[in-house]
Amino acid sequence: MMSLENKFSALGTENAPGQEIRSATVLTKPPLSIKGLDGEPVDFSHGNVDAFTPTPGALEAFLAGFETGGAQAYTEYRGTANIRAQLAGRLAAFTGAAVDADHGMILTPGTQGALFLTMGATISSGDKVAIVQPDYFANRKIVAFLGGESVPVRLDYMRAKVGAGLDLDGLSTAFEAGAKVLVLSNPNNPAGVVYSKAEIDQIAALSNRYGVTVIIDQLYSRLRYSGTDYTHLRAADLSDDSVITIMGPSKTESLSGFRVGVAFGSRKIIDRMEKLQAVVSLRAGGYSQSVLRTWFDEPNGWLDARIQAHQAIRDDLLAIVRQAGMQVRTPEAGSYIFPELPDLSVSAPEFVNLLRTQAGVTVTPGTEFSPHSAGSIRLNFSQKPAAAAAAVRRLAIMVQRHQA
């Protein structure tokens, strides 16, 4: 059995996005004032909600929830019934498969809350869990906390010509080895790639064959760039009771500060999630639940405009990154780029620290997403366009300065 000491060392947050302020890494070289490295600091560890502001009407919806009073402060643990009813139709239309508002949906404290509850409801001590590498850093940490065993499946996003590049043979091997749960994000975080219809169909077929439950985090599935086809796993040929889809308005819609998300699918799992939520945090913040009334009901043109603004930043940053000689795949959705650094004369963690302290550029090291991604860094480009471009030019200077 894993001791608590070991368990919590697997949950390290020293390099997690947003925790840089608590970083205690010692620099071998002191911060310098170097020509070309001045400029507005940019924190690429998360999106800038001052650049892309919360959706219109969200605050007003919160205030209406507050005015409702007790009924909105103390909701069922799974969230207000009529908010679930409103969302069910919209999510069914978006994902292409029916959503059961009463029994097949739960409102959670952010998509992070949904992910923890779903995994807590399906993974027990000693269970094998298939996780993708690279993928969202919390996946393997939650497996560790629950006492499960991660079975990694490779995502060769850089070489894939079509789709995300999932190693389907590896997935089959993981299921063969006994993994009964698969956790993945689509679009992938950090690489921003989208699974093809063929990949989704294969995942569904393998999951059916081995009786696997699939937990799919579609947090970024609304922010899709032109030319991207997107296949919803839950609409594929898969039993209703074997998939949970997780979404939320924290990213595209910039509502992270309200901490609300949603999980929908398998009634059995949702039922367990509600029991777990009852002891983990009782419910998603009551008044905050109300902002979900605005979700998928934004003003005409709002989503298109947000996508176009992000696509323009994406293209600018990719050009600078590539000009500097770094490899990067073009993300098809979401707001992350995940470039590969060239060989450097300093270690990757040290470079990330120098970048932050000398050039005012905060990024998330690739090791958060896979032990094999030490040479990559993740940038969330939901930022002010000019400041982001200037910061990536500083990154290019730093790469050049420290190239091996």
Added chain:
Amino acid sequence: MMSLENKFSALGTENAPGQEIRSATVLTKPPLSIKGLDGEPVDFSHGNVDAFTPTPGALEAFLAGFETGGAQAYTEYRGTANIRAQLAGRLAAFTGAAVDADHGMILTPGTQGALFLTMGATISSGDKVAIVQPDYFANRKIVAFLGGESVPVRLDYMRAKVGAGLDLDGLSTAFEAGAKVLVLSNPNNPAGVVYSKAEIDQIAALSNRYGVTVIIDQLYSRLRYSGTDYTHLRAADLSDDSVITIMGPSKTESLSGFRVGVAFGSRKIIDRMEKLQAVVSLRAGGYSQSVLRTWFDEPNGWLDARIQAHQAIRDDLLAIVRQAGMQVRTPEAGSYIFPELPDLSVSAPEFVNLLRTQAGVTVTPGTEFSPHSAGSIRLNFSQKPAAAAAAVRRLAIMVQRHQA
């Protein structure tokens, strides 16, 4: 090892406060329209925040947080540094021992979130955990989810002349048997009794002797009635690193709809809690954290007025309950009464259901708090005074009607 199926059956929420709407209990007698049972329905399963409204300034503080934008949406996982700094001094003054804002405090999604994180940071599969019976229902459920083993210690609140009535020999036996963690609430939920200084000193001495970590939920410790002495465990003779105190503004201050709480004490445990919070829900809702700026800084006289209003309701309800022949101990703090029902001709769960469907009176069955409390019911009397008194008179009629 406990299967997921068993684990989640231990997490049942069918009788949990606020979940009555999902109750599927079949009644042997259909609802009737009975003389004397009409009246405004009262839900005693939680406080009525429309009767006792959120503290003045809380909503304005939330709005200021929203206006702050990104810095308040994306805080450190342990919560905004300057809010922690503000609270540390106030909590130190209240509890009588220093609070380390930077390393010894974390903001959480409600006190429920704090409780789950503290227990998750200290309890692992197979660990023995001393819990009090009766006590807050989530304690033993969280132990079950974490794969631990609850070792109950009796609280004889009804017979105790002084203090809460903890069985100190039983506590010693539990520690002797290997329990390394003790979880308790003070004032006790559901009984509303407060531990005496002698009891707190004994708990501290035994915990020191056996190297036990104490998790103490002081959610209701501000709402104390006249004549009540309160001893903060953290100010007793106990190592700094062996106690975590949990509080929050959800009850006395009626801020439950914002979902914020705080845990403070042991740096080592707080550090683990932050790691766990990173994967459970990232952080307490960013904008909601701002309402904590108003906590312990309410307008002059506000707390006294709130206490007096609750004390008046308490005394009214106790008189009705006792007149109807039920035993009840006078709560010294908080807003719960926990009367014992006489022997009835129907089962306790059935009585609770009849009470709700025939008399419009929702209460929480005693079995949520202890397997030995089937004959008791909990009422949260933070309600409109006249409606609450009328509802308890209906309870008295129902008791008389179904007496064995």
